[in-house]
Amino acid sequence: MPVLEIDHLHKSYGDTRVLHDINVSIDEGDFLVLVGPSGCGKSTLLNCIAGLEPISGGTIRIGGRDVTGVSPKDRDIAMVFQSYALYPTMSVARNITFGMQVRGVDKETQARKLAEVAGQLQIEPLLNRKPAQLSGGQRQRVAMGRALVRDPRLFLFDEPLSNLDAKLRVSMRTEIKKLHQDLNASIVYVTHDQIEAMTLATRIVVMKAGTIQQVGTPSQIYNRPANMFVADFMGSPAMNLIPARARTEDGTTRIEIDRDGSDPLVITDPIARDLPSQIILGVRPEDIHEATGQAHLPQDLHGAGGEVMIDVVEPAGADTYAVTHLGGTPVTVRLRAESAVAAKRSFPLAFDLSKVSYFSPQDGSRLN
Structure with missing residues (x-):
């Protein structure tokens, strides 16, 4: 009872x-x-x-x-x-x-x-x-x-x-x-x-x-x-909420995120289904990783991202926080303290696709 x-x-x-x-x-x-x-x-x-x-x-x-x-x-x-x-x-x-x-x-x-x-x-x-x-x-x-x-x-x-x-x-x-x-x-x-x-x-x-x-x-x-x-x-820093576009072809969903001064960042998600064309991609700062030299990342994650321009780097003891812009909004990344990340330089990032969330831009509801 x-x-x-x-x-x-x-x-x-x-x-x-x-x-x-x-x-x-x-x-x-x-x-x-x-x-x-x-x-x-x-x-x-x-x-x-x-x-x-x-x-x-x-x-x-x-x-x-x-x-x-x-x-x-x-x-x-x-x-x-x-x-x-x-x-x-x-x-x-x-x-x-x-x-x-x-x-x-x-x-x-x-x-x-x-x-x-x-x-x-x-x-x-x-x-x-x-x-x-x-x-x-x-x-x-x-x-x-x-x-x-x-x-x-x-x-x-x-x-x-x-x-x-x-x-x-x-x-x-x-x-x-x-x-x-x-x-x-x-x-x-x-x-x-x-x-x-x-x-x-x-x-x-x-x-x-x-x-x-x-x-x-x-x-x-x-x-x-x-x-x-x-x-x-819920979360500190909060989950990144990034405007994006989705298109499903041959059973695979292609996610495009606008990137300042460059072609869109493209993420291919083999699991996501039935997403609308306009979405909000949600990803925690700790679920965005350095794309190279990360032995703990599953192999399929190495291609789930690309190069981004880093705006700000914030050392925080055991972690380093880096801020970039994607989809017209600031995106915070939580990296290892020893990561060789620097402001105003390009840096390779990979999204952990097993942890991403997709939301509706209209009512904010979860889509996956």
């Missing part, structure tokens, strides 16, 4: 509809991440799951029970907020145990659960401190501890790391992933950070303007985006 089921959920504020026919379910132990740009409705959806926002239509079930009209305290959930929401006058220990105290949990159970979560989160030395004496990361651990002691059916996280600096976000991300693995907890997590989504999730929901664009594993979302929005939003 799914832990969470959302069926045909709608949410409106007056005449303005902000969530459109949302259908999502997660199983026991899933880590579901809601991701999308600011204003896409992901936090509103989380608040609807929590019962903090009434819904305008549809149903929400937690553990098989319809909780559509149930108050937040009776939904068997625990929520971790972006703002921590700690009581400033209470110690860390009291912040964590206060909810249990209000619910009438006996003191022995309170002490046992406090000791368990303090050990899990490594905050034992902080239990007598007040929130003002803690760093941002420590406050977030306390907020997580307060949720953990409830032992709920479902955890809800609303951008819990967005107030932390970049280095602390990475370490806290690792802690949250470890907690999920150790507890086999069922989690719904909101973020606008697609790297956070990819590293934490077992399943991802990509949202745009109150609608779901795609639901899938991180691998499915990254390697087979359902449309151009998902392709562009």
Whole structure:
């Protein structure tokens, strides 16, 4: 039985509809991440799951029970907020145990659960401190501890790391992933950070303007985006989206891409079928390779490309990023650090045809 089921959920504020026919379910132990740009409705959806926002239509079930009209305290959930929401006058220990105290949990159970979560989160030395004496990361651990002691059916996280600096976000991300693995907890997590989504999730929901664009594993979302929005939003650097022309002859599809100051770049794809004449070719920066001296490339890829003029070279430690122009748009290539690539010079590139995506220029939908 799914832990969470959302069926045909709608949410409106007056005449303005902000969530459109949302259908999502997660199983026991899933880590579901809601991701999308600011204003896409992901936090509103989380608040609807929590019962903090009434819904305008549809149903929400937690553990098989319809909780559509149930108050937040009776939904068997625990929520971790972006703002921590700690009581400033209470110690860390009291912040964590206060909810249990209000619910009438006996003191022995309170002490046992406090000791368990303090050990899990490594905050034992902080239990007598007040929130003002803690760093941002420590406050977030306390907020997580307060949720953990409830032992709920479902955890809800609303951008819990967005107030932390970049280095602390990475370490806290690792802690949250470890907690999920150790507890086999069922989690719904909101973020606008697609790297956070990819590293934490077992399943991802990509949202745009109150609608779901795609639901899938991180691998499915990254390697087979359902449309151009998902392709562009997920990944850093983003997938290259290159206008091109397609023509199929004798069972083989010929892809032509305009190249500045030269004949079109021609790629022959023996697998692609039934493409329209005008397409958008999608390819990740790491799936464009140096065409010569690459033993790891399959033989049929050596001819899947050609010479291009490099505009900019950006060394980035273990990688080198090169930018060229194809189809009238900038194209980013991720190369090995030792690649002999230079700006304002020609460089041979090959496309990994097993990784390319084709999209419709009209509606952005995936074609292959």
